[in-house]
Amino acid sequence: MKRAALEAAVLSLLAAIPTALGYVLGPLTRAVSGAASLAGMPISPRLGLLPLTTVTVLARAYIGRGGAIKEGILLATTGAFFHPRDLSLRVPRNILLGVGVELALLKAEKFSAAECVLASLVGGVFSYTPYLLFATPGIFSAAVFLASVIVSTVNYLLTMVIGGYFASLVLKRARTLPGLR
Numbered sequence: 212m213k214r215a216a217l218e219a220a221v222l223s224l225l226a227a228i229p230t231a232l233g234y235v236l237g238p239l240t241r242a243v244s245g246a247a248s249l250a251g252m253p254i255s256p257r258l259g260l261l262p263l264t265t266v267t268v269l270a271r272a273y274i275g276r277g278g279a280i281k282e283g284i285l286l287a288t289t290g291a292f293f294h295p296r297d298l299s300l301r302v303p304r305n306i307l308l309g310v311g312v313e314l315a316l317l318k319a320e321k322f323s324a325a326e327c328v329l330a331s332l333v334g335g336v337f338s339y340t341p342y343l344l345f346a347t348p349g350i351f352s353a354a355v356f357l358a359s360v361i362v363s364t365v366n367y368l369l370t371m372v373i374g375g376y377f378a379s380l381v382l383k384r385a386r387t388l389p390g391l392r
Contacts, residue, residue: 218274218281225270226285229262230293236262257370263305264331264374265381267312271330272322272382279316279334283309303341311337324379331375335368342367 236258243258263286270282287305294301311334319326342363 218278221273222270222278222282222285225266225273225282226289228266229259229286230289232262233259233293257367260367260370261374261377263308264312264334264371265378267308267334268316268322268327268330268375268378269381270309271312271316271319272327272378276317277313279312279330280306280309283307283312300341300345304338307340308334308338311335322379322382324376324383327379327382328372328375331371331378332368334375335371338371339364339367 240258267279267282267286271279274281283306286308287302290301290305291298312330314337315330315333316322316326319330
């Protein structure tokens with residue numbers, strides 16, 4: 212019972228991080244994307260994904276097996292509450308992020324920077340699947356559509372990798388604190 216309560220507390224605290232940061236990172240992402248667009252850069256980070264990825268990797272590290280999936284479900288629930296208009300993308304995205312991170316870290320004991328980055332990349336590939344399923348060419352030619360999908364996928368996965376790296380920094384710092392493993 213004590214373990215379950217501690218697990219629920221850790222998962223809730225981790226889920227609160229992207230929720231709180233979303234109010235800052237959403238407008239900041241739009242500003243960075245606008246500046247990148249004006250500068251002619253096709254790639255700009257999706258800053259809101261950074262804390263999602265970071266906390267999902269941290270949940271797996273601190274909770275153990277199943278932690279990333281539980282965190283993905285909790286993030287999907289909070290995402291559905293705060294962004295009800297994007298349910299068809301946000302809910303599966305967050306759950307699949309947890310599944311991908313969990314699968315990548317299935318046998319991990321100690322979490323190196325490379326393992327955290329790989330887990331975030333695998334989680335990113337899994338979580339990007341709903342976006343690819345709903346992508347339609349529309350009025351674009353096939354080449355322009357394919358190029359835009361590739362650029363947006365690279366942009367998405369780059370953001371996920373940065374989030375995984377942030378998780379590795381948190382874990383590295385936590386290991387140096389007295390009283391923590």
